[in-house]
Amino acid sequence: xxxxxxxxxxxxxxxxxxxxxxxxxxxxxxxxxxxxxxxxxxxxxxxxxxxxxxxxxxxxxxxxxxxxxxxxxxxxxxxxxxxxxxxxxxxxxxxxxxxxxxxxxxxxxxxxxxxxxxxxxxxxxxxxxxxxxxxxxxx
Numbered sequence: 603x604x605x606x607x608x609x610x611x612x613x614x615x616x617x618x619x620x621x622x623x624x625x626x627x628x629x630x631x632x633x634x635x636x637x638x639x640x641x642x643x644x645x646x647x648x649x650x651x652x653x654x655x656x657x658x659x660x661x662x663x664x665x666x667x668x669x670x671x672x673x674x675x676x677x678x679x680x681x682x683x684x685x686x687x688x689x690x691x692x693x694x695x696x697x698x699x700x701x702x703x704x705x706x707x708x709x710x711x712x713x714x715x716x717x718x719x720x721x722x723x724x725x726x727x728x729x730x731x732x733x734x735x736x737x738x739x740x741x
Contacts, residue, residue, distance in 0.1 A: 620717055625638075637672055
């Protein structure tokens, strides 16, 4: 890596490496990247409409439907009518979906430990501080 590599390019390259590893862990569990993300989102936010899932995944609604279809076929999510609007459908995570989401999360944490384990404790603390500052809204 060139010493004068722009920070944005360096950050993007580093994140791609980490994201690729995370995607591989999902693939090991039979999940496409959007499916793993959908499980995490639904698992943390609770039942949601397909339109909200599409928005969170940054995909068109039809793609969110395909993701939900694949997850439902595996028994990882359920669909039910939205009690506030019978025309809408809610997607919720199942017990099996929670188990798979926990496996994905554990694999991600383990990989993050390996990935960031190359840094000293002081460098990890500095990186955490820097990324926290950069990740604050409004900056």
